[in-house]
Amino acid sequence: MDCLIIGYNDGDFNEYRLMSHRAGADSPEWQIFRKEHLALDGVAMPWLEAFSRVRNRVTGRNDRYHPAEVFNLASLYLASYLRRRGISAEAVTLFSGQRDEVAAMLAQRPRVVAITTTFYVNVLPVLPLVQFVRERAPEAHIVVGGPLIENLCQDGVVGGAVDESLEDLLTVMGADSYVRESQGEWTLGQLCQAVAAGADLSEVPNLLIEDDAGWHPTRRKPEANDLDECAIDWSGFSPRDIGPTAQMRTARSCAFKCSFCDYPQRAGALTTASVETVRRELRQLAEMGVRNLVFVDDTFNVPPKRFKELCRMMIEEDLGLSWYSYFRCSNARDEETFDLALDSGCSGVFLGIESADADVLANMRKLAQDDQYRAGLEPTPFS
Secondary structure (H helix, E strand, O other), X not given: OOEEEEOOOOOOXXXXXXXXXXXXXXXXXXXXXXXXEEEEOOEEEEHHHHXXXXXXXXXXXXXXXXXXXXXXXXXXXXXXXXXHOOOOEEEEOOOOOOHHHHHHHHOOOOOEEEEEOOOOOOOOOHHHHHHHHHHXXXXXXXXXXXXXXXXXXXXXXXXXXXXXXXXXXXXXXXXXXXXXXOOOHHHHHHHHHHHHHOOOHHHOOOEEEEXXXXXXXXXXXXXXXXXXXXOOOHHHOOHHHHOXXXXXXXXXXXXXXXXXXXXXXXXXXXXXOOHHHHHHHHHHHHHXXXXXXXXXXXXXXXXXXXXXXXXXXXXXXXXXXXXXXXXXXXXXXXXXHHHHHHHOOEEEEEEOOOOOOHHHHHHOOOOOOHHHHHHHOOOOOXX
16 A cells, blocks of 8 residues: 555544643633533533533433544545555544554555644644554654644744744654645655655655754645546445545635635635536445535635536436535525525535624625625525
8 A cells, every 4th residue: 555544533632621721821722722612511522522412411312423424535535636646545534433444554554654634723633643653554654734734834934944843843743744735635646656666755845854954844836736637536435434424625715815814825716626527526426325415615605606507517417415515695695596506405504604793894804794694694495
């Protein structure tokens, strides 16, 4: 195996709580922690765990809601991307629930083990992953990438040098290299090829690597990966692993530039997959038995014209899929939009409405007015 990709690890919540507490009440760590947990019966716990416990009290059941109920999209995407380029790759969605499976894959001596950090706000979940891999596949090259590393590098890499605080974090995590690119799939592919060939990793762009002088970045080469060429080949994965609910991406970045968000600056201009690419992926998912689909695009109904084209395509295909998405109601003010969404299988949307105050909206550069929000929330066929 060329590359094993590990998608998610729970980490130790109590360690996270203690770390945030030690950082102090005014620290960013504590502010984030405050928003990421609930106290139930006097015990702090993650939101979904609290939700599961409360719901089970009401229903008498023993359900557990967890982010990894849906297969980690980043790991699927990266595995598919590598396979299309002749690099053998496997994906694991949840480390804590698949330790035996991960150990069996490590026994196949993968050349590279890639750890994604899509949901991480600190380094703690990475530590046991690296240790587990080191113990079972000491010869594997461990690389960590994703939003956590990109965030750390925003302030930690200045003028081609890695500052002391970031050096400490990189050393604590214990990986062999780190990807510092907001996309990163091309860089991972280049790394896998270099490791297989025994080539000099300093020639691979967008990495942080270590030598006798410490950690340092390789040259930058911003990625602009084509979403049509990077579409997931779902036929390469087991329907048993995917299950009845899947996530899917049809666009990268966001068309707006709100003052509180730097995502467009990091991800670049809004890039979309073609309707035909989306059609092919939907057909594959339906054939695998998927019945519920979550579009993770930052704003699925932007641009409005493309959204209508996608809805018409889904109506035409009639694949029996129910879908959910993030939705900008200020861009859905005509009845046709709601009719198309309903007829194409929309079962619910997540609305981003930060404020209905005109001054606050202007300060945030939301490019939306409160009357647009009110119009978007008027009773529709969904209600």
